[in-house]
Amino acid sequence: MNIKKFDTKTLDLILQKMIDTVGTSKNEIFRISEQCRTDHESLTDELKEVKRMVLKVIDEGDKLEVQTRFARKRLSEVSMHFKDYTEAEVRDAYEKAHQLQMDLSMNRQLERQFRERRDDIERRLLGLNETIERAETLVSQITVVMNYLMGDLKQMGEIIEDAKLKLDFGLKIIEAQEEERKKLSREIHDGPAQMMANVMMRSDLIERVYKERGGDQALSEIKDLKKMVRSALYEVRRIIYDLRPMALDDLGLVPTLKKYLQTIEEYHSTTKIKFANLGLETRLPAQYEVALFRLIQESVTNALKHSESSEIVVKLEINKNRVAAVIKDDGKGFNIQEKKAESFGIIGMRERVELLEGQLSIDSKIGKGTIIIIQIPLTL
The missing domain is CATH 1.10.287 (Helix Hairpins)
Incomplete structure (x- = not known):
């Protein structure tokens, strides 16, 4: 099978064009975001004024409505006893009632216009908020892409054999x-x-x-x-x-766990943290040490944040066939049967364990604490 190799100069040229294009897009999105912010501030100020005018028009309308009722009552009285009033009094009653009715009608129309303008501004503000959020997300993502293009990819001196793997x-x-x-x-x-x-x-x-x-x-x-x-x-x-704890590379899993648990116990004086190593105190492959440290760290952190426990016990056992860790707390626990979306922490823990072909089990009851058991197969 013939394998085509890339010319590194050509690849650098392609990368530079990609960086320039991405940078231009980032600047354009940033300008759109800033314009949206300016429009948002302007509309926010206008909305405050429109809301104030709505309240003012409503208050004036209420007063006009009271005056109109009195004018109608007066007009009704004049109409019923027409002969008892002069022509000027009759004309005045009719004109006042008519004028107040016209003023009230104009007031209601003005109120309706202000309300429609208020609703329109609020809809536009929602749209601007969504645009600003999307723009910020895109700028963040583009920044990561640019860092990747300018850093990691440029440092790859080896020829990329498979385009799909690269992607x-x-x-x-x-x-x-x-x-x-x-x-x-x-x-x-x-x-x-x-x-x-x-x-x-x-x-x-x-x-x-x-x-x-x-x-x-x-x-x-x-x-x-x-x-x-x-x-x-x-x-x-x-x-x-x-x-990444530096001691993990220098000392290994067990000493790093001891130090880490001692440190966080000092800063959480209300919770006692006990650690016991029941098996071998030996170095493991780097990926196992990092994964186990992260799993135990996440478990202890969750217990400190959510369980309200007075004691957390961490047990670790390493032998030739497997690594087992147990994290137990005496906190308030939770109902594991309750159907809830898993937290990102637990999802991450499950993914780490699955990558090492291990098992993760969580047992908890309301008022009786939580037990987390991690088992990973191992060949030393």
Whole structure:
């Protein structure tokens, strides 16, 4: 079978054209997004004014309706006792009733116009919101594609033998990069970034407290600041562990788990975490160590977040035939029979176990905690 090889220069030229095209598309989408934002702000201001006018017209209409009823009553009285009133009084009664009726009719028409304009603006705002969200998603996706094209693909010096494999490989990398970057960005923004902003604010406050109230009060504020810094440090360490704990490569699974569980126990003083290694303390292939660490990490994190447990027990057993891990908590548990969409965490755990041809079982009852059992076949 003849295998055609790509000219690397030609491939680089194709990649550059793709990058230029993608960059132009990204800029165009960004401009559309910014225009939509401008229109959204303008329509929001107009909507506020229209809503104010609707309320004003309704209030005026209510007053006109009361006046019209009185005018009709007056006109009815004049009509019934026509001979008792002068010609001028009769004419005045007719003209007032007619004018008020015309004013009320115009008021109702104006109210209807304002309401229609309000509804139209609200529909347009919904459409703009959807456009802005889609544009942001597209910009994010295009950024990932550009990073991929400018980085990973350019570094591939080997000739790509199979175009389909290349496509599948590229799509998987893009999906994984996008998900990881979104997750990391969200965690840094919601965690350390917010905490460090608060630290800056508190440091300014401490300086002012020291000047105005003295050292004792400032020392109290410093203690609170120390707690915030400690929490920020924990979040940074947790994010590093989520990315990839460095000790896993250097020391292996068991020591890394011990250290990790000790660390998170320190920052969750209300929950006791126990770890027991019942089997061999030996190194495993890298993919097994990473997968098992992630599975146990996800299980413990879920227990800390949701179970309200006072104790979490982690047991690990490694032998020549398999690896088994048990994560048990004494928390509130949940009804496993209840039909719910699985969380992304549990879905990810199942996928990791299936990739290693293992089994994952979850047993939980309301008020009786949760047990997670992970079993993976192994040949050492």
